[in-house]
Amino acid sequence: MADTPDNSMVAQSRRLSVEERLSQLEEEQAQLRQELASLAGELRLPGMYLAVDAAGTSALMDAETVQEVVRLVELEPLPGAPAHVAGTFVYRGSPAIVVDLAALLGVKREASLDAHLVVCGGGARTVAVLVDRVRDLVESPVLVDGTPDGTSPLPWDASGLMAGLCRTPEGVRPLLRTAAVLVGPEAP
Template sequence: MADTPHNPVETQVRRASVQERLGELEQEQARLRQELVSLSGELRLPGLFLTLDAAGTSALLAADAVQEVVRLVELVSLPGAPAHVLGTFIYRGSPAVAVDLATLLGVKRQPELDAHLVICKGARPVAVLVDRVRDLVEAPTLVEGTVDGAVSLEWDRSGLMAGLCRTPEGVRPLLRISAVLAGSEGT
């Protein structure tokens, strides 16, 4: 515990630095994956990936970044928070921030009552609001380029996309979890 700063400002600066480095590592990993794809034609990503629906599109999120999936609960709004930060709630005794994935993608909508909160692993609880969690996909194939221009363009512009993956249901954007977690920092 001696390495942990006790000053809240220092903690916030350190957290921002760690998230920035994590984002850089994810970007480098995405570049290296794309390079492998260009050299071999395709690359199967190891592990399980959650299929999420948000903003009219299905996307993949690495299952190892997810702590739990829960139904939408009542959120307490945060005055002055960015539009994509929906509010807070108590998750297992700790305050958590809820971030709307659709709003991060530039889509304004009122969430349905059967929407889900995907609780992401991290230093503090952050939940991503999605319309629905579909299923798990094992070892999707990373593909080069764009397949569906409209889908990939929206995700590309948002900075949330780490690449495109082919699954049995079609091509899906791969979500960069560090970009979502960074979106919660407006609180």
């Protein structure tokens, strides 16, 4: 049965509602993590986190949302797309939208040929996050309160992309709010 315009609008409305709720839950989760960190000395986050570099900073992404990491491929531009949408490519037979993490942070740059696409799934569409480099996997990082040096906030913090800060063996890194990266203005 083909989608009628009414079915398509209902599905899109439902998806937007689910994406909005997911974003709200991530915000609440970030607040609860900060509260736990202030109450409990040392709080280890369960699971694995992918360390990525973008816009001159290393950050963590929840590895549970990651399907695969691939090298940057040629992207097809999407006319009229928001500035942070770098384009699209075919991933395993389906279209994938590419979100440039640096552009979300307001950093304009041409992606290196050595850049990576972190392909994330679980939503209504496949989204790949364009990063400069994938560093490693971090198991159970320690959630910390405040900024790395205790002074000014990171650019990630002002962007709404940061769920908190984590201490890893390599130093303090921002923890990305995955929904804030994957759910953004709709691409055409």
